[in-house]
Amino acid sequence: MTSVKNFRVDEPATADNLGRGAFVFTDAYSVFDWGKMPDEIPDKGASLCTMGAFNFELLEDSGVPTHYRGVVTEGKERSLDEALAAGNAPTEMAIDLTQVPDLPFADGTYDYDAYHAEAGENFLVPLEIVFRNRVGTGSSLRTRTDPADHGLDYEEWPDEPVDLPDAIVEFSTKYEEQDRYLSREEADRIAGAADIENLEAVAREVNRLVTEQAEHAGFVHQDGKIECLSYEGEIRVADVVGTFDENRFSYEGTQVSKEVIRQYHKRTQPEWVEAVGAAKERATSEGVADWKSLCDRSPEPLEERVIQAARDLYCAGTNAYVGREVFDAPDISAAVETIHNL
Template sequence: MGSVKDLVVLEKPTPERSGRGRFIFSDRYSVFDWGEMPDHIAQKGQALCLLGAYFFEKLEKLGVPTHYYGLVANDHPAKLDEIGQPAGVMEVKLVRVLEPTPTAGGYDYSLYQTEKANFLIPLEVIYRNSLPQGSSVFKRLREGKLKPSDIGLDHFPEPGEKLAQPILDVSTKLEATDRYLSWEEAQQIAGLSDKEVERIQETVLLVNRLITEEVERLGLSHEDGKVEFAFDEERNLMLVDVLGTPDECRFTFDGIPVSKEAARIYYRRTPWFKEVEAAKKQDAQRWKELVKSSPPPLSPKMKKLVEGLYQACCNEITGREWFSVPPLRQIITELRQELEL
């Protein structure tokens, strides 16, 4: 079970052959790599599933390979325009997940030097169009782990700063805590060729442009997002997991988050978050064992607003009224008041 969706394996992948599975999108959510939080966000799973399908189908029309087969209706995969009710299950092609081996000094990725195909690339690519309040870039700059020149800037950025060109970050995917890498490090641990790195970067920029164009129709800003890749049986790159949702992207409207960043803002004001941050600094691998408290639930009003964000966002991006909720702008106005932003 994942923190936000479950996987049912229909056919197990092998080194030579892909498998088949179904993502069951839940109403669970996670922030700060904690795993399942105490609340469930009603119909969030269906909203994410529908949005993911919407963008996968758009990308397929652009000729971009993905692992998406369709939404499950009547126990068979179907396209978005073939279903009449919200769906929360997506059928996908499965590849192998090759776990790096933990070592005293970190992780051993040597198996990626010999494996050739049909596996998840152990990286997460993050694209950034701006640097909103709460972006991890500011923390890394403060800690000296990043320099402005590393992201194409000649100055220390301000929160909310728009970037002239998107920047592409890359991090580990299969470690206890995501760790940012240089592109050279990422290429080395994943066993990628120069051409494969170039293709990954080109695809991420295309995904970014597509999502940006879609959400700008609604007056939303597309601040950043993440993308994952795998190799199929022939070592062709394909997009995997899910993309274009408020969990994978950071959308804002006039500075107000239209994503799970709203929940992050809420939790950053709690003692639990301070304990999480301290634990991660103490032990990057076993930090969760050091956190003695549990995250508190969202307030009832905050929970309802976050539910509305997901549902209205899905309605308005896909252009179909899947959920009976107020317009997105109305929900955002109430959220601004609740978070005192």
């Protein structure tokens, strides 16, 4: 189980064979790696499942291998079109399963050699592959790199967002308590038998396809990530792709993604956000995996008007992205205006 979706195993994966299972999407949300927050956002699970399924089918049609099998409605695996034609916005996605060994942690370090020794040739690559088309004003890339590192003609990062001529691809950890960005050499080591060049190539193709689809709907696709499994040497896209939780989109200059809720918490609960940051820093310095145990504050619930605005944004955004009225929601311009005025 994750903080926003449940995970069901129907047939477990083995060293030689993929298994079968499903993601069951909930209306929970998570920001700042906190896990399940005090509120739920109605229809969020169905929104993410619909958008994720749409993108997986887009990838499959373009020849990109994935772990997607279809959506599940009324106990049957179906294509997204079949489910929506029957009037069902899905909340369950059928997937192929791979092995996910334990990642041992001792003396302040993670043992990836042990992970891969158990993984064999059928495993989830313990990386997140991040792609960026725009460097926002709050992007961590600004604190970790200089513009010249990416071929940009700036002495220092400007105050406004920077659109990139070519996407930047980075690698970060997947199973560590705190995500951290990696050098290419360390990412290659952590990837094990999975080829780092292939992982980057797949990420760039996913980024291209999602960016093109976003443009058709009037969105700007700013950045996102993928996760991958490796099965007998083949890289397949796993987890969920191109949703408002995994990626950042904007519409008419306003965010259409989980970033909206992150920024709202920064404005309205700064003490909690600061406590989270301090706990993470302390955990890093002390070599502690569970940073939440060091945090002395918890988040407060959202106001009802904020929950409704977030619900409408997810649903209106999904309608616009997939090009059909899946949800009863305002049009995307109205939903974005409400968010802009929070």
